[in-house]
Amino acid sequence: SSELTQDPAVSVALGQTVRITCQGDSLRSYYASWYQQKPGQAPVLVIYGKNNRPSGIPDRFSGSSSGNTASLTITGAQAEDEADYYCNSRDSSGNPSFGGGTKLTVL
Amino acid sequence: QVQLVESGGGLVKPGGSLRLSCAASGFTFSDYYMSWIRQAPGKGLEWVSYISSSGSTIYYADSVKGRFTISRDNAKNSLYLQMNSLRAEDTAVYYCARMRGIAAASNWFDPWGQGTLVTVSS
Numbered sequence: 001s002s003e004l005t006q007d008p009a010v011s012v013a014l015g016q017t018v019r020i021t022c023q024g025d026s027l028r029s030y031y032a033s034w035y036q037q038k039p040g041q042a043p044v045l046v047i048y049g050k051n052n053r054p055s056g057i058p059d060r061f062s063g064s065s066s067g068n069t070a071s072l073t074i075t076g077a078q079a080e081d082e083a084d085y086y087c088n089s090r091d092s093s094g095n096p097s098f099g100g101g102t103k104l105t106v107l
Numbered sequence: 108q109v110q111l112v113e114s115g116g117g118l119v120k121p122g123g124s125l126r127l128s129c130a131a132s133g134f135t136f137s138d139y140y141m142s143w144i145r146q147a148p149g150k151g152l153e154w155v156s157y158i159s160s161s162g163s164t165i166y167y168a169d170s171v172k173g174r175f176t177i178s179r180d181n182a183k184n185s186l187y188l189q190m191n192s193l194r195a196e197d198t199a200v201y202y203c204a205r206m207r208g209i210a211a212a213s214n215w216f217d218p219w220g221q222g223t224l225v226t227v228s229s
Contacts, residue, residue: 033208033215035152042202042222043152048215049208086152088215095166096142096206096214098152 003091004032004099011105012077020072022087022099030089032070034063037084037101046085047072074104082106109133109218111203116223123193123227129186129203129220137161137181140206142216143188145199145225153199156188157206171197193227200224 004024012018022032031050035043045054047063060075070089074081084101091097115127129141142157156167156177165177176189186203201223204216 029212031213033213035216042219043216044219045215045217048217049213054217088152088154090214095168096154096157096216098144098154101151 006099111220113223127188136184
């Protein structure tokens with residue numbers, strides 16, 4: 001099982017704000033990165049480092065961290081944000097590790 | 108533009124072997140760490156292995172250690188994954204991804220290839 005824990009599913013009303021969380025001991029020492037995956041597509045990086053967005057990622061996506069919890073916040077969720085979201089950090093060996101994923105539904 | 112294209116997936120019997128390739132373009136391949144990540148059907152992402160820019164540093168997930176070998180050819184801008192002693196549980200889409208931040212307080216994967224499906228079944 002993953003050392004990074006995510007809620008399996010989260011829903012948000014169109015235009016509202018949603019927070020997707022990732023918990024794990026490694027998050028006390030390492031920042032999380034976040035990936036969006038739509039059905040049949042490869043994952044896409046949306047947040048990395050302290051709170052950095054790659055080019056082309058809308059500014060409604062933001063990241064934060066406190067203690068052993070990292071969060072991805074979508075402010076003003078859009079229909080096209082409906083997807084699976086995965087966090088990534090390190091495991092106890094220092095190797096990369098992914099959370100189990102959160103399925104976001106936009107109502 | 109930065110692009111990664113995997114190939115080499117297919118159907119293989121348990122105990123068999125397969126070699127995946129990942130062709131990189133649009134960036135200086137030899138400057139970057141690279142990684143393989145897989146996703147079983149209907150499941151989440153699982154990191155498999157990564158290799159340093161020179162190839163001198165390699166790590167594997169425990170689930171593939173001793174069976175899989177990652178390598179790269181910087182002259183050919185290519186990453187490889189040799190998979191031996193394949194098991195049903197290795198069935199997955201295999202993605203290659205450029206890896207960054209490994210020496211810092213973070214690591215991230217960007218971009219990802221489109222993936223190649225490996226099916227292990229008799």
